[in-house]
Amino acid sequence: xxxxxxxQAVNSALDVMLGRDxxxxxxxxxxxxxxxxFRCTDGLQRKYGEARVxxxxxxxxxxxxxxIGMGVNGLRPVAEIQFADYVYPAFDQxxxxxxxxxxxxxxxxxxxxxxxMPCGGGIRGGQTHSQSxxxxxxxxxxxxxxxxxxxxxxxxxxxxxxxxxxxVIFFEPKRLYNGPFDGDWHKPAVPWSTHPKGEVPADHYRxxxxxxxxxxxxxxxxxxxxxTMVHVAEAAVRLAEVxxxxxxxxxLVPLDLDAVCTSVCKTGRCVxxxxxxxxxxxxxxxxxxxxxxxxxxxxxxxQRVTGxxxxxxxxxxxxxxxxxxxxVSALKTVMEVV
Amino acid sequence: MRLAPAGSVxxxxxxxxxxxxxxxxxxxxxxxxxxGRALGPWNPHLDAADLQVGLRHMVLTRRFDDRMQRIQRQGxxxxxxxxxxxxxxxVAGAMALRPDDMLFPSYRNQGLHIxxxxxxxxxxxxxxxNTRDMCKGRQMPVMYHxxxxxxxxxxxxxxxxxxxxxxxxxxxxxxxEDRLASSWIGEGSSxxxxxxxxxxxxxxxxxxxxLNLVNNQWAISTFxxxxxxxxxxxxxxxxxxxxxxxxxxxxxxxxxxxxxxWAAERxxxxxGPTLIEHVTYRAGAHSTSDDPSRYRPQEEWQAFPLGxxxxxxxxxxxxxxxxxxxxxERLQKEMDAHVAECWKESVRFGTLTEGPSLxxxxxxxxxxxxxxxxxxxxxxxxxxxxxx
Numbered sequence: 001x002x003x004x005x006x007x008q009a010v011n012s013a014l015d016v017m018l019g020r021d022x023x024x025x026x027x028x029x030x031x032x033x034x035x036x037x038f039r040c041t042d043g044l045q046r047k048y049g050e051a052r053v054x055x056x057x058x059x060x061x062x063x064x065x066x067x068i069g070m071g072v073n074g075l076r077p078v079a080e081i082q083f084a085d086y087v088y089p090a091f092d093q094x095x096x097x098x099x100x101x102x103x104x105x106x107x108x109x110x111x112x113x114x115x116x117m118p119c120g121g122g123i124r125g126g127q128t129h130s131q132s133x134x135x136x137x138x139x140x141x142x143x144x145x146x147x148x149x150x151x152x153x154x155x156x157x158x159x160x161x162x163x164x165x166x167x168v169i170f171f172e173p174k175r176l177y178n179g180p181f182d183g184d185w186h187k188p189a190v191p192w193s194t195h196p197k198g199e200v201p202a203d204h205y206r207x208x209x210x211x212x213x214x215x216x217x218x219x220x221x222x223x224x225x226x227x228t229m230v231h232v233a234e235a236a237v238r239l240a241e242v243x244x245x246x247x248x249x250x251x252l253v254p255l256d257l258d259a260v261c262t263s264v265c266k267t268g269r270c271v272x273x274x275x276x277x278x279x280x281x282x283x284x285x286x287x288x289x290x291x292x293x294x295x296x297x298x299x300x301x302x303q304r305v306t307g308x309x310x311x312x313x314x315x316x317x318x319x320x321x322x323x324x325x326x327x328v329s330a331l332k333t334v335m336e337v338v
Numbered sequence: 339m340r341l342a343p344a345g346s347v348x349x350x351x352x353x354x355x356x357x358x359x360x361x362x363x364x365x366x367x368x369x370x371x372x373x374g375r376a377l378g379p380w381n382p383h384l385d386a387a388d389l390q391v392g393l394r395h396m397v398l399t400r401r402f403d404d405r406m407q408r409i410q411r412q413g414x415x416x417x418x419x420x421x422x423x424x425x426x427x428x429v430a431g432a433m434a435l436r437p438d439d440m441l442f443p444s445y446r447n448q449g450l451h452i453x454x455x456x457x458x459x460x461x462x463x464x465x466x467x468n469t470r471d472m473c474k475g476r477q478m479p480v481m482y483h484x485x486x487x488x489x490x491x492x493x494x495x496x497x498x499x500x501x502x503x504x505x506x507x508x509x510x511x512x513x514x515e516d517r518l519a520s521s522w523i524g525e526g527s528s529x530x531x532x533x534x535x536x537x538x539x540x541x542x543x544x545x546x547x548x549l550n551l552v553n554n555q556w557a558i559s560t561f562x563x564x565x566x567x568x569x570x571x572x573x574x575x576x577x578x579x580x581x582x583x584x585x586x587x588x589x590x591x592x593x594x595x596x597x598x599x600w601a602a603e604r605x606x607x608x609x610g611p612t613l614i615e616h617v618t619y620r621a622g623a624h625s626t627s628d629d630p631s632r633y634r635p636q637e638e639w640q641a642f643p644l645g646x647x648x649x650x651x652x653x654x655x656x657x658x659x660x661x662x663x664x665x666x667e668r669l670q671k672e673m674d675a676h677v678a679e680c681w682k683e684s685v686r687f688g689t690l691t692e693g694p695s696l697x698x699x700x701x702x703x704x705x706x707x708x709x710x711x712x713x714x715x716x717x718x719x720x721x722x723x724x725x726x
Contacts, residue, residue, distance in 0.1 A: 025512070051512050057542055062501050062535030069505025069519070072490065073440070075512070077505075089531065096495040097502070103704045104493075106474040108485040110707070142705050165707045210710065254710035 004200040005192040006177045009151035010040045010116070013158035014078065016204045018048045021076060024162060027054040027063060028080030028116075037082055038118060038177060060090040064115060068098055071111025078162055084119035084171060085131045098167045099142035114161045114168045119147070120228050120275050121307075121321055122175035122185070126314035132227070132276035132307070137169045138252050138285065144209055145252040147171040149230040150180065150197035153250060156207030164209060173227040173275075183232035183323040212256035214263070218245035221269035221334055224260060224286050226250060229273045229322070236327035242335055244271075252282055260286070261293045268299040269334040273327055278306035300337035303330040339617070340364075340571075341643060344371040344590075345378025352603040356582060363573040363583035366617065369592035374653030382434075382596040386660035392433055392453075392591055393655065394669060396425040396648050399449045401673040402458060403622075405681065406465060410479075410626045414689055415465045417479045421446045423621030423639060426591045426647035427522070427552050429453045434598035435520060440510075442490045442503035442521035444552070445480055446620075454487045458680040468688035468695070474703070475696050496527035500536035500549065504611075507547035508539070518605045520548040520598075525572055525615075526557025529565045537579040537613065546605035548598065549581075549613045552588065554620035555642075559633040576613030588616030589647040592654070617644060698724065 004012060017024045026041060032055035035042035045053035056063050060081055067077035081087045087094070094115065102110040121130035138145050144166055148154040154172065161168035175181045179190045180197075192198030215230060220242050223233045226249040237244045245263050249256065264270045270290050272283040283304045290302055305322045313320055342365045350358045369376050376383075384392075403420040410418040421428065428449025432441065441450050451461060463470035465479035472483065483491035490499060490506075503521035510517045523533060528551055540547050551572045555562050562568070576583025582604065586597045594616060601612035619642040623630045630636075655661030688694040702709060702717040709717070 057538050059531075059535050059538060061531055062539050065498065065501030065532065065535055066505030066508060066539050069442075069502035069507070070509040070512075071505075072502070073506045073509035073513070075509045092495055093498060093501075093532075097493060097498050101491065102707070104473060104477050104481070105483045105485070105491045106472060106476065107704045108472070108483055109491055144706075254706075254712065257711065 001199040002202050003193045003198050004151045005179065005198065006151045006154050006172065007039050009155040009200045010158060010172060011042060011044070012200065012202065013155040013162070014041060014044060015047070017159060017162045018044065018052060020204060023074060023076045024078065025052045025054060025070065025075055026078045026080065027056050027067060029056055029058050029082050031055065031080050036080065038174065041080070060086055061093055064090040064093040064098065064113070067113045068093060068101070068111045071113045072109055076112050076162060078114045078116060081115060081117040083129050084117040084133050085128045087117055087133065094137070094143065094169070095140050099140050102166070103142055110165065111167065112165045114170055116170045116172060118174035118177070119171045120173040120175055121312050121317060122181060122228065124314065124317060125312070127311035130312035132171070132274065134171055134252060135276055135280065135282040138282050142167070144168045144254065145171070146209060146250065147173065147227045147252065148250060149173070149176065149227055149248050150195065151192055151200050152197040153207055155200050156205050157209065157250060159204060160206045160209050163206070171227065175228050176231070180231045181228055182235035183321065184235065185318055207250070210251045210254040210256050212247050212249045212259040214245060214259070215248045216244065216246040218243040218267065220244060220267055221271060221331060222247060222263040222267045223271050223273055224249065225273040226252065227275065229275055232322070232324055233273050233327055236324040236331065239324055240328040240331045242331050244331065255289070257289060257293070260290065264290050264294040265297040268297050270294070270298070270302045271305060271327065271330045271334060272302060273305045273322065275307050275322060277309045278304060279309050281306055300334040303334055305330045339643060340366065342366040342368060344368040347378070347380065349379035349600070352600055353607055353609045356577060356580060359582040360577050363577055363585060364571055366585050366587055367593050367597055368587040368590050369596060370590045370650050370654055374650065374657040376592055376654060380593060380596040382592055382599060384592070384595065386655065386658060388433070389651065389655055390660065392429055393648070393651050395429040395449065395453045396591070396651065397669055398673045398676070399425045399429065399452050400648060401670065401677050402448070402452070402461070405677045406462070407626065409681070415479050416690060417626055418465065419445055419480050419625045420622040421448055423646065424552065424554055424588065424618045425449050426594050426651070427550070427588045427616045427618055430591045430594035431520065431550065431598050434595045435602055438488060438517050439602070440488045440490065440503070440506055440517065440519045442499040442506070442519060443492055444496070444499065444522045444524055445492050446524070446552070447522050448480065450489055451482060451484060451487070454489065456484060456487055458677060459684050462680055462684035463687055466684060466687070466689050468684070470687040471696070474700055476701070497523050497530035497532035500532050501539055503549070504536050504539045504545050504547050507545035508543050511546055516606065518546040518548065518602060520550065522550045522552055524557065525551055525553040525562045525565050525567055526560065528572060537575065537581060540611040541580040544608070544610045547611045548601045548605060549611060551613065551615045552618060553615050554618050556620045556624070556634065558624045558628060571615060573613060573615035581611050581613050583613045583615065585615045585617060587644055588618030589644040589650060591647060591651040619644065
């Protein structure tokens with residue numbers, strides 16, 4: 001089976017979908033002739049032409065609006081926002097238009113648009129190239145929100161997102177583009193070829209949206225996480241030497257609540273981990289849902305490990321990033337309660 | 339206000355270069371003069387029968403608006419927005435296009451639906467949020483849509499439809515279809531970034547789209563100067579983006595028709611998009627929640643130099659010997675009766691306050707194509723609350 005990093009897996013998903021479905025078009029800033037600033041669309045314009053692999057003006061609001069119009073006219077556009085941090089000019093088109101078009105027209109109009117964007121820190125991007133704004137979008141009714149943690153999932157989830165008739169916001173943790181990252185920035189980078197999820201079929205396959213995955217089975221505590229933090233959580237579990245069950249949510253909306261509750265009811269403890277800021281973050285939703293559904297099984301208060309409630313600072317990136325030590329500390333806290 | 343005499347503006351070929359069209363952005367294309375004569379190269383030479391259809395649509399739009407406004411005042415619908423004084427913009431704009439061209443309206447374009455033959459019962463049921471409401475009670479009154487009539491949904495967030503129409507047109511071109519998109523925006527909301535996105539994308543991709551800016555002089559309470567209209571025309575923004583811009587007398591049915599026809603032919607011949615500024619006047623309040631006496635003189639419409647679009651087309655038809663005051667009176671009565679009959683039929687499907695009414699549990703439908711678990715649970719909770 002071919003080895004791919006996450007950039008190649010995203011590229012492969014787009015390639016497969018452009019090849020299979022003439023309605024698929026991709027669009028964004030620098031994505032065509034140049035192949036994308038992260039190379040996710042490399043070679044696709046040469047292969048499919050300028051009409052289907054479309055370089056756009058620097059106008060995120062215009063990109064999403066045009067994608068909506070194309071979707072209404074029967075195309076299946078995949079729009080790239082160059083960094084998740086740049087999505088805000090498109091906020092009205094996503095929240096008020098894309099998310100609600102099916103609803104406001106009682107199903108007469110809809111637009112099957114996928115909006116891809118790299119997110120997360122760890123690349124010295126400072127406060128405008130490091131954000132994880134997924135919680136802003138999970139709060140909006142009518143859009144699905146996806147964040148893969150490895151190349152295999154990235155391709156299968158992106159194919160499913162493009163094929164889905166509802167709009168999808170697809171977050172790509174950019175620190176994972178070239179290799180799994182366990183949170184220790186002192187260590188040399190590890191390529192995806194060393195990881196089993198770096199094996200990616202060249203052909204079409206899907207991973208169903210709203211299905212979480214147990215990446216490590218365990219019995220003492222459940223870690224709910226997604227994206228880059230899946231790998232950081234794995235490292236933390238090795239350090240803490242606890243028998244934790246790690247759940248990679250993969251899709252945040254719709255949430256696989258059954259998988260979450262089954263695990264927490266089994267382990268009786270829960271730690272929620274995400275890179276995004278804490279206050280009103282997606283972890284708050286997870287924590288509240290677990291409390292509602294699993295209260296009588298819980299043996300300790302739920303812990304959250306997140307980015308601090310500050311912008312992402314350039315100079316203090318690793319003091320900001322919720323690394324393995326903070327997760328270890330949270331695991332110890334929940335395990336200390338008898 | 340800068341005017342130009344009827345018939346005085348040359349009509350370039352529809353494939354003319356941008357430079358050859360540039361004067362159109364600063365002058366005012368007019369066909370009908372004060373006496374109701376059609377003059378000059380923009381005269382579309384429509385048959386009297388077509389003109390009578392146009393007049394009929396405009397009168398119906400006005401009588402429908404008047405009736406709905408009264409109904410709102412009686413408390414039977416929550417809100418309404420009239421298009422009085424602006425009927426020609428929508429009616430002539432729709433009539434000059436093909437039925438399969440896609441329209442992306444703003445909220446004061448009810449004439450588009452009427453010109454495309456939509457049943458008033460459908461529009462009224464939407465305003466009533468009743469059991470026949472196309473929006474299933476999810477939108478305020480006047481936020482219509484009509485997929486089979488090729489009219490897009492109206493958003494309460496202004497200007498969003500402008501760049502969407504461009505995307506639709508880009509897709510039509512990509513699919514090799516001979517269809518174009520036309521969108522409408524107010525001069526007030528042209529200050530939004532969406533307007534800029536629409537023009538930029540239309541220019542970059544040479545999309546087959548007509549971008550209509552309806553300059554009715556007033557946003558809610560602010561005159562067009564607050565959108566930047568005091569120091570240049572809105573049409574002149576077109577050439578700034580590399581797009582042909584035309585400023586047209588929006589109360590002149592023939593001029594609106596001719597200019598739309600010109601822009602449509604230009605788009606179909608691959609010569610690119612057009613920005614049309616329709617100079618008109620919002621004769622009524624912004625909406626039923628607005629009181630214009632607080633910010634503008636009541637008699638301003640009477641002083642507006644471009645007159646009333648219905649009276650002007652009527653005068654033209656009379657000048658042609660194809661109409662009379664008696665026929666006009668008869669038409670108005672006929673339209674009033676039609677509106678009244680449609681209203682009677684519409685309320686049979688319920689009102690916002692009296693049954694029959696929609697099942698509130700339908701609010702969970704269409705958030706997604708298939709209902710996810712969390713919505714199934716919330717629907718169950720609501721049904722329990724309602725004792726279902």
